[in-house]
Amino acid sequence: MAEPILVVDNLTKNFGGLAAVSEVSFQVHPKEIVGLIGPNGAGKTTLFNVISGYFAPSRGKILFQGKNISGKPPYVLAGRGIGRTFQVVKPFPGLSVLENVVIASFLRHPKRARAEEHAWKVLEFTELADKAHQSAASLTLAGRKRLEIGKALALDPTFLLLDEVVAGLNPTEVDHTIDLILKLRDRGITILIVEHIMRVIMRISDRLVVLNFGQKIAEGPPGEVARDPGVVEAYLGGGEA
Amino acid sequence: MKDRRLLGYLFVFAATLLVPAVVHDTFLLRVFTEAVMWIGLAVTFDVLAGYTGYLNFGHSAFFGIGAYTTAILMVRAGWHFAPAAVLGGAAAGIGALIAGFPTLRLRGAYFAIATWALARAIQQLVLIMDVTGGPDGMRLPAFLSPRFFYYVMLGLVGITFFAYWFLLERAPFGLKLKAVREDEQGAKALGLNPTKLKMQAFILSAVPTGIIGGVFAYWVTFIDPASTLGDLVSDQALVMVVFGGMGTLVGPVVGAILIFAFKTAFWAYLSDYEVLYIIILGAVIAGSVVFLPNGVLGVLPQRGRRNGPSPEEKGPGAVLPETEGGNSHG
Ligand SMILES: Nc1ncnc2c1ncn2[C@@H]1O[C@H](COP(=O)(O)OP(=O)(O)O)[C@@H](O)[C@H]1O
Numbered sequence: 428m429a430e431p432i433l434v435v436d437n438l439t440k441n442f443g444g445l446a447a448v449s450e451v452s453f454q455v456h457p458k459e460i461v462g463l464i465g466p467n468g469a470g471k472t473t474l475f476n477v478i479s480g481y482f483a484p485s486r487g488k489i490l491f492q493g494k495n496i497s498g499k500p501p502y503v504l505a506g507r508g509i510g511r512t513f514q515v516v517k518p519f520p521g522l523s524v525l526e527n528v529v530i531a532s533f534l535r536h537p538k539r540a541r542a543e544e545h546a547w548k549v550l551e552f553t554e555l556a557d558k559a560h561q562s563a564a565s566l567t568l569a570g571r572k573r574l575e576i577g578k579a580l581a582l583d584p585t586f587l588l589l590d591e592v593v594a595g596l597n598p599t600e601v602d603h604t605i606d607l608i609l610k611l612r613d614r615g616i617t618i619l620i621v622e623h624i625m626r627v628i629m630r631i632s633d634r635l636v637v638l639n640f641g642q643k644i645a646e647g648p649p650g651e652v653a654r655d656p657g658v659v660e661a662y663l664g665g666g667e668a
Numbered sequence: 669m670k671d672r673r674l675l676g677y678l679f680v681f682a683a684t685l686l687v688p689a690v691v692h693d694t695f696l697l698r699v700f701t702e703a704v705m706w707i708g709l710a711v712t713f714d715v716l717a718g719y720t721g722y723l724n725f726g727h728s729a730f731f732g733i734g735a736y737t738t739a740i741l742m743v744r745a746g747w748h749f750a751p752a753a754v755l756g757g758a759a760a761g762i763g764a765l766i767a768g769f770p771t772l773r774l775r776g777a778y779f780a781i782a783t784w785a786l787a788r789a790i791q792q793l794v795l796i797m798d799v800t801g802g803p804d805g806m807r808l809p810a811f812l813s814p815r816f817f818y819y820v821m822l823g824l825v826g827i828t829f830f831a832y833w834f835l836l837e838r839a840p841f842g843l844k845l846k847a848v849r850e851d852e853q854g855a856k857a858l859g860l861n862p863t864k865l866k867m868q869a870f871i872l873s874a875v876p877t878g879i880i881g882g883v884f885a886y887w888v889t890f891i892d893p894a895s896t897l898g899d900l901v902s903d904q905a906l907v908m909v910v911f912g913g914m915g916t917l918v919g920p921v922v923g924a925i926l927i928f929a930f931k932t933a934f935w936a937y938l939s940d941y942e943v944l945y946i947i948i949l950g951a952v953i954a955g956s957v958v959f960l961p962n963g964v965l966g967v968l969p970q971r972g973r974r975n976g977p978s979p980e981e982k983g984p985g986a987v988l989p990e991t992e993g994g995n996s997h998g
């Protein structure tokens with residue numbers, strides 16, 4: 428297999444006495460979709476925040492495309508090709524849907540006219556074009572989650588971190604978003620995705636990484652991981668699915 | 669659409685060029701000059717307040733730094749007015765760079781307090797220094813041409829307005845600032861460096877304010893710490909911006925004109941009731957915050973106005989990324 432695009436090496440993130448992420452190591456290879464699962468509070472979002480530069484690791488390091496990126500701020504990492512969505516979506520509520528995506532497009536297209544062109548393409552792709560001039564605050568949850576993906580996509584990322592982009596959607600919208608994610612992979616984007624809905628994660632992931640209480644408890648193909656006694660235990664024990 | 673608006677601005681600007689041809693009364697021309705000055709102070713205040721959500725209660729410091737730099741260079745070093753005023757602007761810009769570094773990382777309310785305290789510190793400093801004349805202030809060489817000062821002020825404020833229009837409404841910069849205002853953490857994920865953008869806005873606000881201060885000093889020929897470094901500049905600019913409409917370019921202009929007209933009329937007819945003026949001003953502000961959250965301008969139906977929560981409601985938050993543990997299970 429090719430060189431890994433992301434190497435998480437013995438990563439720990441402490442909040443005071445709490446190890447939200449504890450000595451976690453795994454790799455992601457180009458064009459893979461890797462699912463990151465685990466009960467609530469397992470440390471998935473924290474791991475995302477460390478990889479995307481919102482928190483510096485307490486210990487360990489992260490390599491992206493072979494370079495150590497630990498502690499680099501998010502805006503630098505966006506430039507390097509890391510895009511992310513937020514579990515609690517972060518639209519710029521007072522701005523239009525188009526403006527939201529244009530702002531992200533400035534990263535690769537510093538001229539306004541080119542950025543707008545690019546933003547329109549992203550809006551077509553994410554099927555938000557008909558809502559372009561609405562304020563972002565007026566979108567439904569499904570719309571806001573799609574806008575979240577659209578903004579990350581407008582960065583032309585090589586690597587995308589998706590944090591619960593399906594949660595809270597109805598079944599039709601879920602299928603819709605799955606199609607969108609698979610299309611992204613076909614475009615050559617590598618994806619690390621956090622999702623609680625097993626039907627979704629089993630269907631789209633090439634590989635799963637399972638966290639529990641901040642530690643990696645399993646890793647492997649979805650079918651295998653689902654039968655892993657430790658994983659079953661963590662989910663039943665935590666009362667989560 | 670935007671271009672038609674620009675034509676409107678240019679038309680209004682051209683019309684104001686004709687004011688001295690019509691207004692021959694010296695006192696009245698002074699009033700017009702001061703109105704233009706307040707438009708400039710309100711617009712510069714709004715670059716930070718409206719576009720980034722940071723209320724700068726030290727705006728007066730930039731004005732005072734510009735005024736004093738100009739006065740010192742002219743009086744103590746024999747400089748000509750124009751280069752002295754330009755250096756006044758540069759000094760204000762450097763002041764912003766130094767003050768912004770620690771303060772722009774703070775959340776909105778702390779920023780307001782910190783800038784207010786810094787402005788007070790500068791005022792105290794000027795009071796005890798020799799080169800500034802301390803509490804006695806400084807007298808500048810008199811140049812008594814009301815027309816000259818009207819045109820200088822108008823040219824300066826006009827250039828500032830059109831430069832802002834280009835940067836904030838046309839170039840990517842304005843949208844980037846709004847992104848930071850709306851959600852600083854979210855903006856970072858899109859490749860924006862919030863601290864750098866806020867710093868640029870701060871300097872963009874400070875430099876013209878400093879030059880305006882320099883023009884003011886030469887115009888009124890006498891400055892002291894109270895008149896140039898007091899709270900008045902910051903407070904009045906804030907009032908004008910809130911009343912006119914924050915986060916727009918035209919709002920502060922409209923607010924400055926209305927508030928200044930009211931103030932001038934009030935002083936002309938009711939100058940015995942200073943307290944009443946303060947009370948009315950306070951009531952107007954309270955009223956406009958409650959009833960006109962987007963200012964006078966917000967009452968007019970317009971395309972492309974923001975309709976989300978205003979920055980005062982939300983505050984420019986430096987909230988950490990979400991870390992919630994208990995929601996959204998499919
Ligand atoms: N900024 C923070 N400060 C303190 N504790 C945090 C912070 N962020 C997350 N945590 C804690 O870290 C643990 C992991 O949280 P999180 O990464 O959000 O889990 P997940 O996304 O898997 O549900 C939780 O116990 C959470 O309360």
Ligand SMILES: [Mg+2]
Nearest residue numbers: 471472514992
């Ligand atoms: Mg989470």
